[in-house]
Amino acid sequence: MTTQTIQESGTAPYIAAVDLGSNSFHMVIARIVKGDIQLLHREKQKVQLAEGLNDELVLSEEAIERGLQVLRQFADTLQPFAPQSVRVIATYTLRRARNSATFLRRAKTLFPFPIEVISGQEEARFIYQGVAHFEHFNGRRLVIDIGGGSTEFAIGEAAQPLRLSSRNMGCVSYGKSHFSQGRISARRFSRAIIQAEQELEPIVSSFKTAGWQQVVGTSGTIKTIRDIITGFGWSNGAIELEQLLKLRDYLVKFDHCQQLDLPGLTEDRKLLLCSGLSILIAAFQMLHIDQLVYIDAALREGVLYEMSDRMQHMDIREQTMQSLVTRYDIDQAQASRVRATAMALFEQVKISWQLDDEDALLLGFAATVFEIGLHINSSGVQKHSAYILQHANLPGFNQEQQNLLACLVRFHRRKIRADEIPYFSLYDIPVVINLLVLLRMAVLLNQKRRDDFLPPLSAQAGVQQLQLQLSPDWLQQQTVLSADLQQEQKLLKKIAFKLEIPALQDLLCQADSGNTTDV
Numbered sequence: 001m002t003t004q005t006i007q008e009s010g011t012a013p014y015i016a017a018v019d020l021g022s023n024s025f026h027m028v029i030a031r032i033v034k035g036d037i038q039l040l041h042r043e044k045q046k047v048q049l050a051e052g053l054n055d056e057l058v059l060s061e062e063a064i065e066r067g068l069q070v071l072r073q074f075a076d077t078l079q080p081f082a083p084q085s086v087r088v089i090a091t092y093t094l095r096r097a098r099n100s101a102t103f104l105r106r107a108k109t110l111f112p113f114p115i116e117v118i119s120g121q122e123e124a125r126f127i128y129q130g131v132a133h134f135e136h137f138n139g140r141r142l143v144i145d146i147g148g149g150s151t152e153f154a155i156g157e158a159a160q161p162l163r164l165s166s167r168n169m170g171c172v173s174y175g176k177s178h179f180s181q182g183r184i185s186a187r188r189f190s191r192a193i194i195q196a197e198q199e200l201e202p203i204v205s206s207f208k209t210a211g212w213q214q215v216v217g218t219s220g221t222i223k224t225i226r227d228i229i230t231g232f233g234w235s236n237g238a239i240e241l242e243q244l245l246k247l248r249d250y251l252v253k254f255d256h257c258q259q260l261d262l263p264g265l266t267e268d269r270k271l272l273l274c275s276g277l278s279i280l281i282a283a284f285q286m287l288h289i290d291q292l293v294y295i296d297a298a299l300r301e302g303v304l305y306e307m308s309d310r311m312q313h314m315d316i317r318e319q320t321m322q323s324l325v326t327r328y329d330i331d332q333a334q335a336s337r338v339r340a341t342a343m344a345l346f347e348q349v350k351i352s353w354q355l356d357d358e359d360a361l362l363l364g365f366a367a368t369v370f371e372i373g374l375h376i377n378s379s380g381v382q383k384h385s386a387y388i389l390q391h392a393n394l395p396g397f398n399q400e401q402q403n404l405l406a407c408l409v410r411f412h413r414r415k416i417r418a419d420e421i422p423y424f425s426l427y428d429i430p431v432v433i434n435l436l437v438l439l440r441m442a443v444l445l446n447q448k449r450r451d452d453f454l455p456p457l458s459a460q461a462g463v464q465q466l467q468l469q470l471s472p473d474w475l476q477q478q479t480v481l482s483a484d485l486q487q488e489q490k491l492l493k494k495i496a497f498k499l500e501i502p503a504l505q506d507l508l509c510q511a512d513s514g515n516t517t518d519v
Contacts, residue, residue: 016081020049022150025067068103071110089300114425126303127152147219179257217295225280239294306396320395330369333451337446341445348460370412408439464496489501
């Protein structure tokens with residue numbers, strides 16, 4: 001299906017999800033029809049990014065170039081799409097690579113859509129959502145997805161995930177470490193299975209306690225194993241441990257993966273079969289799985305459904321924030337005051353600073369949870385708050401959104417340490433600074449924690465500059481606030497940002513005049 005025919009197939013909104021996996025890059029194009037997803041077009045390109053990740057977690061130039069080449073192709077297909085209609089998700093390899101920023105910077109020059117690197121738990125959540133929306137099931141189920149660099153596990157009911165985990169074991173990475181150059185032996189299988197079992201050990205108790213009535217497998221690795229087993233006539237479609245062990249015993253008769261000629265095994269899967277089978281055997285044995293069925297839905301379908309929800313103003317990030325508010329017993333009245341002030345200032349400066357709705361959303365989230373660290377201690381609350389947000393599982397947030405949230409909260413008061421502001425691929429530093437200034441002003445102006453405290457606010461913005469208009473009579477009565485605003489001017493000046501408050505300047509001039517005596 002060509003891009004032209006996709007664009008001509010109706011008037012319903014078009015969306016696209018791109019999955020930058022460790023083994024393959026996938027692209028799915030769909031349209032939203034009466035709230036449901038109608039798939040129109042799929043593309044898959046083998047990249048094997050994880051193959052280029054060395055022991056020091058540095059991605060090779062060859063792997064980077066392979067990935068960029070595929071992004072060039074995808075960019076051509078997606079050329080008619082608006083940026084908000086495309087979501088690009090990067091998983092294990094770009095999550096782990098120490099030089100992932102290099103890949104992201106170079107990708108920006110040829111691929112016009114932002115690339116979101118997500119956490120392992122977020123990856124597991126998307127996979128579960130893809131399965132849950134693809135096929136309804138009455139009961140609790142376990143979902144397993146074996147990727148190139150990691151394997152995701154999720155337990156949930158209906159559309160609600162209950163347990164999420166991402167383990168650092170994948171068919172490409174295990175292929176490199178246990179079946180190097182495609183060599184096969186019983187000893188290699190044994191080592192791979194034992195290592196996978198060790199990797200699974202930390203989650204076994206929690207997952208078995210949660211329990212399930214159905215086990216679902218997704219991804220190309222599990223599909224290939226199912227196709228081989230059914231091709232041999234060992235199964236009618238469901239996978240059981242006995243069949244997996246039988247396949248392992250069959251494979252050890254061969255010395256090399258290239259010798260394999262099995263039903264359902266494509267050429268590009270030969271080097272991944274043994275490692276993927278080892279991981280699946282370990283999962284069956286450790287979790288005591290009786291039977292697994294394959295479903296043709298995964299991360300990218302989950303991304304599409306969440307995009308559809310956002311377009312209908314159902315953003316899971318709102319639920320995540322409310323969950324944090326409840327869990328950490330945040331002072332909701334104060335959070336509301338700060339958020340209202342931040343939003344009032346945002347509306348007045350957004351055009352000058354070229355801020356958008358997503359920036360407003362993240363600023364509002366930061367204002368909602370800036371005091372989350374009070375749960376630990378009021379001293380150094382900004383550091384405690386940032387730590388919680390940096391390390392918490394935040395469904396709906398990619399890694400950079402989570403980092404930005406933590407950064408805004410970390411520097412909502414006291415000194416701003418520019419060298420501690422992380423590198424962002426999705427956000428320009430001036431935008432980060434501008435959002436930070438708005439949050440700081442909102443917190444500072446609401447220090448009395450009163451609903452009737454603030455007068456009407458007026459703000460104007462320029463490049464690295466904010467002018468705040470306050471009533472001189474009102475400010476004259478707020479001696480502590482006036483001193484704090486003077487201090488804030490000095491702190492912002494250290495990061496080359498100018499905060500102008502004419503009413504404050506007038507008060508200082510009056511004070512200087514009153515202190516002058518005739519000689």
